Amino acid sequence: MEEAKGPKQKISWSKRVLIVLGFLFILGIVALITVAVVQNKHLPENTKYGIVLDAGSSHTSVYVYSWPAEKENDTGIVQQVEVCKVDGPGISSYSNDVEKAGLSLQNCMNTAKKVIPKNKHKDTPVYLGATAGMRLLSLNNSEIAEKVLLSVEKTLRLYPFDFQSCRIITGQEEGAYGWISINYMLGNFNQRSSWMLFEQASVTTGALDLGGASTQITFVPKNNIDESPDNFLLFRLYGNTYNVYTHSFLCYGKDQALRVRLASDIKVARSTTLQNPCFNVGYVKNISADDLYSSPCTASYKLFLGSSILVTGSGDYQQCQQNMQDMFDKADCFYSRCSFNGIFQPELSGEFGAFSAFYFVMNFLNLTSGSDLSKMKETMKEFCSTPWETVKENFPDIKEKYLSEYCFSGTYILTLLELGYGFNSENWGNLYFFRKIKGSDAVWTLGYMLNLTNMIPAELPLSPPLSHASYVGLMVLFSFVSASVVLIGWLYFWKPRCLQKGII
Ligand SMILES: Nc1ncnc2c1ncn2[C@@H]1O[C@H](COP(=O)(O)OP(=O)(O)O)[C@@H](O)[C@H]1O
Numbered sequence: 001m002e003e004a005k006g007p008k009q010k011i012s013w014s015k016r017v018l019i020v021l022g023f024l025f026i027l028g029i030v031a032l033i034t035v036a037v038v039q040n041k042h043l044p045e046n047t048k049y050g051i052v053l054d055a056g057s058s059h060t061s062v063y064v065y066s067w068p069a070e071k072e073n074d075t076g077i078v079q080q081v082e083v084c085k086v087d088g089p090g091i092s093s094y095s096n097d098v099e100k101a102g103l104s105l106q107n108c109m110n111t112a113k114k115v116i117p118k119n120k121h122k123d124t125p126v127y128l129g130a131t132a133g134m135r136l137l138s139l140n141n142s143e144i145a146e147k148v149l150l151s152v153e154k155t156l157r158l159y160p161f162d163f164q165s166c167r168i169i170t171g172q173e174e175g176a177y178g179w180i181s182i183n184y185m186l187g188n189f190n191q192r193s194s195w196m197l198f199e200q201a202s203v204t205t206g207a208l209d210l211g212g213a214s215t216q217i218t219f220v221p222k223n224n225i226d227e228s229p230d231n232f233l234l235f236r237l238y239g240n241t242y243n244v245y246t247h248s249f250l251c252y253g254k255d256q257a258l259r260v261r262l263a264s265d266i267k268v269a270r271s272t273t274l275q276n277p278c279f280n281v282g283y284v285k286n287i288s289a290d291d292l293y294s295s296p297c298t299a300s301y302k303l304f305l306g307s308s309i310l311v312t313g314s315g316d317y318q319q320c321q322q323n324m325q326d327m328f329d330k331a332d333c334f335y336s337r338c339s340f341n342g343i344f345q346p347e348l349s350g351e352f353g354a355f356s357a358f359y360f361v362m363n364f365l366n367l368t369s370g371s372d373l374s375k376m377k378e379t380m381k382e383f384c385s386t387p388w389e390t391v392k393e394n395f396p397d398i399k400e401k402y403l404s405e406y407c408f409s410g411t412y413i414l415t416l417l418e419l420g421y422g423f424n425s426e427n428w429g430n431l432y433f434f435r436k437i438k439g440s441d442a443v444w445t446l447g448y449m450l451n452l453t454n455m456i457p458a459e460l461p462l463s464p465p466l467s468h469a470s471y472v473g474l475m476v477l478f479s480f481v482s483a484s485v486v487l488i489g490w491l492y493f494w495k496p497r498c499l500q501k502g503i504i
């Protein structure tokens, strides 16, 4: 039986065009999505590097920072990728053998060479900033200080990096760059306050840095102040203006402060044997008078040159604190308010981050978090009165130099903060002791590099740039919408007219 053959169904022209258009439309979308997916691979990130050497009074550290080149002007983008502690003392201790100052940096510079990819070496800037140890050496003998700097520069120039500078930074710079570093890392410059009708600078954290030879206090005071302009620096960062108060006290780092204390006590006692309440009972130390008086901080106390001085500890926190109070002279203030020694200081305001030796000492004493002023005093009392033999037994892994000085250093920090700067039981809670912020050390070097590489813009970019992914996504969306509009237009407007006119 033959299969009945119906009339051959004819596909109309309009349907054919529609099918072809639909096919092309789907093909277009598939092509666009494919492009979007393929193109949305992260472009190989162009990472930049920078090296800053912190030539401190007690030692030098080499910091290696890195950041994605295309986000250079964002805040919080620079990361510390390496820190290398140079063996031996700070560069200012090489005044008798200046060549060794440069040589001492070699190990850490070799480490930096390994950490930074070879193809980036020649574009990596290197900066060395020397702080209070070199400031003191320069005061003592500027020619030798110059030679030490030349020696380190010679070494740094031997490396394949882009050597930029090697200099002694001022105490103001040290304070200001420390403040920029911590606020950059904390993301405090992020706030887009310029969106408001009136401009209001974002809230920042004050910076307290304690070194071996100097100490810095830097913060934005509550009110605009027109006293002591030397203590103020004006910064325009990410569209905000900051009027920053800063002061650096030379000779008030904890190592120089101890020297001053001993030299002053020896002068009063007029003896080469000294009982000192800031060392634990049973602690005995011989110090060379020549060495003690070699610093400009102690030069005015010179006595018993050529002899050796015997110091024994009596472990009495209260006496230790009383003894050091005369280092903070509260008289003779020619401003509306002073910290000490006639230096202007506005009222403390906001939160403060205390780092470097503030952290090391407070960390050892277990006082970095959740402790108040009275707990700190209790802890100091207890620690100072512990016999030296017991202290050594309890902390066998801690360097004897640090361990023997924690009673002095803790008491000194307490006196500096309370008597010197004016912290008290009410605002103690605004004080935070830390070593690192989001993986990077709290140290002035980051702020120094950000400034020298012009990485902090004065103004906010007008509009944030579009990321690659958003760009591709928007392109797909735009094409999809355009294609749909064309299709709908054809179906509802052009097609009926064509049919009417018998074109299809
Ligand atoms: N673990 C630690 N315990 C106590 N003090 C420390 C520790 N590590 C470093 N320090 C001290 O921190 C201080 C760092 O000062 P430094 O940066 O070298 O000097 P400056 O900033 O005055 O040029 C020194 O007094 C050093 O002895």
Ligand SMILES: [Ca+2]
Pocket: 056, 057, 131, 210, 211, 212, 356
């Ligand atoms: Ca320092």
